[in-house]
Amino acid sequence: MTRALMSSALMTSAPVTSAPVIKGTRRAWRWLALALALTLLALPGLLPMPASAHETSLGVLELREVRQGAYMGRWTMEPAFGTARIDLRLPRQCFVQLPQVLCGKQGLVGPITVGNLGANMSAVMIRILPMTGEPHSYTLTSANPVATVMAAGAPTLGTWLDLAPTYINYGIDHILLGADHLLFVLGLIWIVRGGWRLAKTITAFTIGHSLALAAAAFGLIGVAERPLNACIALSIVFVAVEMVKDLRGQPGLTARYPWAVAGAFGLVHGIGFASALANLGLERNLLPPALLFFNIGVEIGQLGFVLLVLALIAAHRRLGAVLPAWGAVLPAYAIGTVSSFWFLGRLLRMLAAT
Amino acid sequence: MTPPTMTARPWLLALVLLLAPGLAEAHIIAARLGDFYTGALHPLTDPQDIVLWLALALFAGSLGPGRARWLVLLMPLGLLAGFLLQVTLGIGQIGALGAAGLMVGLGLLLASGLATGLAAGNRLFGGAVLLVTATSGASNAAGMAPEANATLFAAGLASAGYVVITLLLAAIVALRWPSTDTSGTAGWRAIVLRVCGSWIAAIGLMIGGFALKSLAGV
Numbered sequence: 001m002t003r004a005l006m007s008s009a010l011m012t013s014a015p016v017t018s019a020p021v022i023k024g025t026r027r028a029w030r031w032l033a034l035a036l037a038l039t040l041l042a043l044p045g046l047l048p049m050p051a052s053a054h055e056t057s058l059g060v061l062e063l064r065e066v067r068q069g070a071y072m073g074r075w076t077m078e079p080a081f082g083t084a085r086i087d088l089r090l091p092r093q094c095f096v097q098l099p100q101v102l103c104g105k106q107g108l109v110g111p112i113t114v115g116n117l118g119a120n121m122s123a124v125m126i127r128i129l130p131m132t133g134e135p136h137s138y139t140l141t142s143a144n145p146v147a148t149v150m151a152a153g154a155p156t157l158g159t160w161l162d163l164a165p166t167y168i169n170y171g172i173d174h175i176l177l178g179a180d181h182l183l184f185v186l187g188l189i190w191i192v193r194g195g196w197r198l199a200k201t202i203t204a205f206t207i208g209h210s211l212a213l214a215a216a217a218f219g220l221i222g223v224a225e226r227p228l229n230a231c232i233a234l235s236i237v238f239v240a241v242e243m244v245k246d247l248r249g250q251p252g253l254t255a256r257y258p259w260a261v262a263g264a265f266g267l268v269h270g271i272g273f274a275s276a277l278a279n280l281g282l283e284r285n286l287l288p289p290a291l292l293f294f295n296i297g298v299e300i301g302q303l304g305f306v307l308l309v310l311a312l313i314a315a316h317r318r319l320g321a322v323l324p325a326w327g328a329v330l331p332a333y334a335i336g337t338v339s340s341f342w343f344l345g346r347l348l349r350m351l352a353a354t
Numbered sequence: 355m356t357p358p359t360m361t362a363r364p365w366l367l368a369l370v371l372l373l374a375p376g377l378a379e380a381h382i383i384a385a386r387l388g389d390f391y392t393g394a395l396h397p398l399t400d401p402q403d404i405v406l407w408l409a410l411a412l413f414a415g416s417l418g419p420g421r422a423r424w425l426v427l428l429m430p431l432g433l434l435a436g437f438l439l440q441v442t443l444g445i446g447q448i449g450a451l452g453a454a455g456l457m458v459g460l461g462l463l464l465a466s467g468l469a470t471g472l473a474a475g476n477r478l479f480g481g482a483v484l485l486v487t488a489t490s491g492a493s494n495a496a497g498m499a500p501e502a503n504a505t506l507f508a509a510g511l512a513s514a515g516y517v518v519i520t521l522l523l524a525a526i527v528a529l530r531w532p533s534t535d536t537s538g539t540a541g542w543r544a545i546v547l548r549v550c551g552s553w554i555a556a557i558g559l560m561i562g563g564f565a566l567k568s569l570a571g572v
Contacts, residue, residue: 177388312517315524321423 059086063101063108064129071101071108071128079124086124087115091149111166112138113146146170148286160289167290171297174273175305180232180342181269182305183335187239189309190331191246192258202306204259208266209273210295216274217291225275226350232272233343235265240336247329273298389503393510396494397518402453402561403490409460409554410486411519414479415526416464416547421479422523429519430512432487437495437508439488446492448485450565453493456485457558464551467544487515 059079063071075083083098090096091110094103101108114124117140128149129135138147148163175181188205192198215221242252242261254261277294316322323330397403410429414422439446448456460482491511498507529543 176391308517312520315520316426318524318527319419319423319426319520321426321520 058123060125062127065131069103069105069107073098073101089113089115109149111146111148114140117145150286163289164293167293168297171294172301175298175301180236184236184239185302185305186309187236187243187335188262190243191254197258201258201262204263205266206299208263209270212267212270213273213295214291216271217277217287223271226353228271230343230346230350231268233339233346235268236339237336237343240332240339243332244329389506390510393507394514396497397514405457405554405557406453406486406490407518409457410482411522411526412464412547412550413460413482415523417479419527422527425483425523426520428483429487429515432483433491433515434508434512436488436491437511440492440495441504446488447496448489450561454558454562454565458555461551461555461558465548465555467548
């Protein structure tokens with residue numbers, strides 16, 4: 001029922017051929033290759049190129065606690081363009097007016113970041129010297145833009161709850177900015193087409209990426225980032241090919257065992273999520289709550305995306321806005337082209353780094 | 355069989371959620387989520403865009419699903435065309451007075467119920483779509499920060515146009531043309547549309563009045 005509704009909503013009847021599966025798949029790959037080549041030819045003209053010159057600059061900020069919760073800040077190494085333009089962001093309980101930083105009873109605990117890293121500044125090192133206990137240094141770069149400052153001693157429930165908004169928001173941001181993860185989920189929705197099967201498939205993807213995220217965050221598994229990103233792109237290419245096969249009336253692996261495919265690729269995507277969490281420079285005793293809240297954020301973002309796509313499908317159905325027969329395969333080719341472009345780009349970067 | 359009021363309820367809820375003021379935080383989003391989401395949320399920070407998009411959706415929806423569905427495609431294309439006109443040639447903006455005029459025009463068409471009966475309905479629909487989408491695209495392009503990535507901003511704007519208009523249209527079509535209307539409730543639905551039209555015309559008059567006042571330097 002749902003399958004039929006989705007089919008009528010988003011596409012007219014798919015051309016079902018009697019050609020063998022292999023022939024159909026080859027044709028799909030040929031079209032994907034052609035679309036990819038066209039995109040590669042067109043992209044240099046469409047995309048703005050990044051500035052070729054990049055000024056490097058390093059700053060070192062020392063924050064010394066002078067009384068409980070009050071710090072005096074001093075740039076021991078000033079960045080080349082001065083300190084006035086640096087967008088320093090400390091935890092929300094802190095009032096910053098350098099050289100003075102007032103954090104109240106909670107102290108300087110929570111995420112610290114510099115908002116404009118990467119534009120003219122490569123890195124900032126922040127040294128925190130508490131009245132008691134060891135000093136800590138945190139290096140912020142555009143690749144690792146956020147560090148989390150821990151209170152002295154074991155984290156309390158209050159510390160954990162303070163972290164919740166930060167890491168839930170970070171998880172939401174990560175999934176909303178992760179076009180590759182969203183495109184994979186879109187491909188799954190397209191093939192599975194709603195109903196309980198979709199609920200089970202998305203749950204399998206969630207379980208897969210949650211397990212992998214936890215395992216990678218605790219150091220049980222480790223995969224280099226570049227090959228992993230290439231694999232994530234390849235998983236979307238796989239889903240795109242499955243979409244084309246499905247349209248040709250040749251249900252692929254995803255159409256037959258969607259939960260298995262979603263779970264397996266969820267493991268790959270989960271390791272990718274973990275690399276984002278690793279970039280935050282978390283201390284180990286903060287990892288469990290951060291992981292939990294980050295995962296909740298990812299799930300909120302993913303659920304929001306799934307609901308939006310389902311709402312749009314229902315809206316198209318209500319309006320009778322359907323793709324013509326010749327355009328039924330366009331979404332699959334669009335997803336395939338973009339993901340192939342990502343895959344090749346990531347592969348080239350991986351090969352260039354070796 | 356599901357009563358028509360039951361089918362309209364989820365769409366009304368979607369409409370309310372779409373118009374929730376909590377969404378109007380594009381500039382916070384800019385710092386957090388980049389230029390795509392800035393472009394997507396930018397029109398929702400401007401009451402003129404919100405009212406004009408709603409007016410256009412109501413107008414298209416009142417013409418029936420047959421014409422309304424074209425807006426799903428034309429909305430993002432029109433926004434992109436207006437965006438390009440503004441970015442490349444610096445034209446396309448009509449200002450507050452022009453936007454107010456469009457609101458009054460569309461609002462009166464809805465309030466009078468004339469839109470569905472006009473012989474030149476298609477041309478009127480085409481003209482309204484072209485004017486609203488292109489001018490909205492241009493005004494959003496003009497509001498883009500100089501350092502923003504224009505490609506991502508435009509993609510976000512077009513995506514938002516597509517999503518908002520598709521959901522709005524579906525809600526309005528569900529309200530106006532229930533698939534099984536046996537309860538004789540079609541009357542109040544038409545009244546709802548007319549009332550919305552009169553409000554839109556009133557808002558247009560108010561914005562126009564303010565625009566004239568500022569032009570006159572009063």
